[in-house]
Amino acid sequence: MNFLQKLNNAVDKSNSLLCVGLDPQMDKLPEHIKRQKYPFFEFNKAIIDTTYELVCAYKPNSAFYEALGPNGILQLKMTSEYIQKKYLEIPVILDAKRGDIGSTNNGYVKFVFEYLNVDAVTLHPYLGKESLKPFLNLKERGIIILCKTSNPGSGEFQNTTVDGEPLYMRVAKLVSGEWNEYNNCLLVVGATYPSELKEIRRIAPHMVFLIPGIGAQGGKVSDVMEHGLDENKRGLIINSSRSILYASTGKDFAEAARAEAKKLRDEINRFR
Ligand code: OMP
DSSP: OOHHHHHHHHHHHHTOOEEEEEOOOGGGSOHHHHTSSSHHHHHHHHHHHHHGGGOSEEEEBHHHHHTTTHHHHHHHHHHHHHHHHHOTTSOBEEEEEEOOOHHHHHHHHIIIIIISOOSEEEEOOTTOHHHHHHHHTOTTSEEEEEEEOSSTTTHHHHTSEETTEEHHHHHHHHHHTTTOTTSOEEEEEOTTOHHHHHHHHHHOTTOOEEEOOBSTTOBOHHHHHHHHOOTTSOOEEEEEOHHHHTSOOSTTHHHHHHHHHHHHHHHHHTTO
């Protein structure tokens, strides 16, 4: 089964387009979790055990784990293994935003798909298709390319006009076309840019988009659903991290995260 089939099955089973971002931060963890040997893993485990029925994917962002050094990387691996063992049907997306020359990308491929063995990864397109071949050739994995990112300054390069169109449109056309030989590519489009999302959906009607920016960054579910859904009322992986993970920082954090995830999943489904 390839990534998109696994994702589709998970969407069917959970009736959800929601992805919970597993982005733990030490200063935001409940006190009793901070004292554990593997605090990020224990935190993630509790979040996963209360939200697994409500999500179509989990997305740990490597930055938070790298910040702890080897112990953090180990906890990232433990998290990915936990999902694979207990909730095998739910795909794991490593948010790592990698991308280097081809020979170096081989190292990233090993880390992401051999050591961590996740289902998909986020990548920069800046070095071009040739450089990303070690990823693009992996027919079973999800190759998720940054197109229009959610941050306030994303227009600095991404909205630059190239041959009469914004760079993000050029990225969307290439990735949905000639980069997508094995039908394993997805695009990242921030929830904070609904009119760009509309344009990108128009030229990539069948692609799945990873949509960050809901919750803490201010993106609106209604905008995303109006402009991003595909003809089958799916085609979106809608991520939220902080608004779910830190719904409460007390002992009830996991139940609060579940309630928040359910609220968001149901809000999304009202537009489907
Ligand atoms: P929250 O703002 O807490 O929901 O987290 C958003 C998550 O999505 C973080 O892990 C970001 O690094 C990631 N992200 C963005 O916020 N904006 C983007 O344009 C792309 C991503 C991403 O690739 O997931």
